[in-house]
Amino acid sequence: METNNTITPEIQALANRLKRGTSGIAPANGIEEKLLKFQRTGKPLNIKLGLDPTAPDIHLGFAVVLRKLRQFQDCGHQVIIIIGDYTALIGDPSGRSATRPMLTAEEINQNAKTYVDQLSVILDRDKTQVRFNGEWLGELDFAATVRLASRMTVAQVLQREDFANRYANHQPIGLHELLYPLAQAYDSVAIEADVEMGGQDQTFNILAGRELQKEMGKDQQVGLFMPILVGLDGVKKMSKSIGNYVGIRESPDSMFGKLMSISDTMMRDYFILCTDVPEEEVAALIQQAESGEVNPKDVKRRLAREIIAIYHNAEAGERADREWHRIHAAGEVPADMPEYALKDGDSTEGEIWVCRLLVVTGMAKGTGEARRLVTQGGVSFNGEKVADPQAQYALEALENAVLKVGAKRYTRLRV
RNA sequence: GGGGAGAUUCCCGAGUGGACAAAGGGAACAGACUGUAAAUCUGUGGCGUAACGCUUCGGAGGUUCGAAUCCUCCUCUCCCCA
Secondary structure, three states, X not given: OOHHHOOOHHXXXXXXXXXXXXXXXXOOOHHHHHHHHHHHHOOOOEEEEEEOOOOOOOEHHHHHHHHHHHHHHHOOOEEEEEEOOOHHHOOOOOOOOOOOOOOOHHHHHHHXXXXXXXXXXXXXXXXXXXXXXXXXXXXXXXXXXXXXXXOOOHXXXXXXXXXXXXXXXXXXXXXXXXXXXXXXXXXXXXXXXXXXXXXXXXXXXXXXXXXXXXXOOOOOOEEEEEOOOEOOOOOOEOOOOOOOOOEOOOOHHHHHHHHHOOOHHHHHHHHHHHOOOOHHHHHHHHHHHHHOOOOHHHHHHHHHHHHHHHHOOHHHHHHHHXXXXXXXXXXXXXXXXXXXXXXXXXOEOXXXXXXXXXXXXXXXXXXXXXXXXXXXXXXXXXXXXXXXXXXXXXXXXXXXXXXXXXXXXXXXXXX
């Protein structure tokens, strides 16, 4: 090994910081090597992240990857966001087999703009470049596409978990979907990516990028994988469509409430992936929670405050904590809650039926559900449990009244 | 191109003429217990002021007193062979 290729303690320390929370790196010593390359050439590394131009929704799960990118930027590197306007023609085959609606150019542009807007909450805009992959994919003619496709085998593509599962379960797989990893791999070739970031579920795509770069005589990128942040339900990947997410622009109170509802076993991952609390400290906190030395609830409060401090500020975290205790320990009603202004058609002869009230406020999907909620004792009106599903309320009694369903859903009424 | 299997409620999956708004499981929701955690237990299960009411079982027609179940055509998927 040449002298200027030696991994100094400084480089190792930096690499270790960049590796925090990652679930995999391909190849294992890739980060160190790329850092050496940077040292040698002085040229910032190209850190790639590919995005689907679907409606942006930045939540903690997505932020895991973005925060990692930010770390690279802070070390002087260049982030290249690739908006997959062309790959959107295919639609990432991950997840369901339902065909995705085609997006128009305007929609894609609009979404891209929104993305950049939201990304800048976490990323350093000056070190973020946004490219559309139609720029190069759009240039490929059929012959070039075929040549490209010849570099990968069906067996390789079928290794990918999504495909393998769908194949095993007799689910349809469109031929064009097989091209997705290839198209994404070509992005890496086109921008000469040094590192490609992605969730664990992008493993195949990212490795395909490495393969293709090698095939085409380019420097191979390093794949840096982040674990998939499990959503609030504790089972599935955090995503907006499932609804098990915490949006990075949510109010402190909302974030706090949601974070307090995660299971204890998820705390460690959330600490590591969503906060900057040092790893040793996280380990200590978790250990204390597990041994019963500290009430796990208090560790979770800390977690919630840490996260709120990132997206709002520390003070907001404290406030949310106090508010949460006021509501849950003291049983008081929250300061903020959705409001519903009654409309003309909602009442009859100055009175409104509870079940109807639940339906119009959106707290129950239908009368049947509303009836059930009341019968089961899940509904209270101004703090008093509603026992009778036939109960009627006079309009005058409704102004400013608080309707509560279940443990945590409130609506304030307006007449 | 030939042969076979299939499409059921949020998901998986039973159901082959009436007892089916449709088994069972999962998810979800509510209650109890808690720390708005986990686990456990109980309850709910389309809509509907609830009614022997209305609309559901890929789509459109048909047979029948009666269809998720039978017939015809259509759409989509999977498997095997070529």
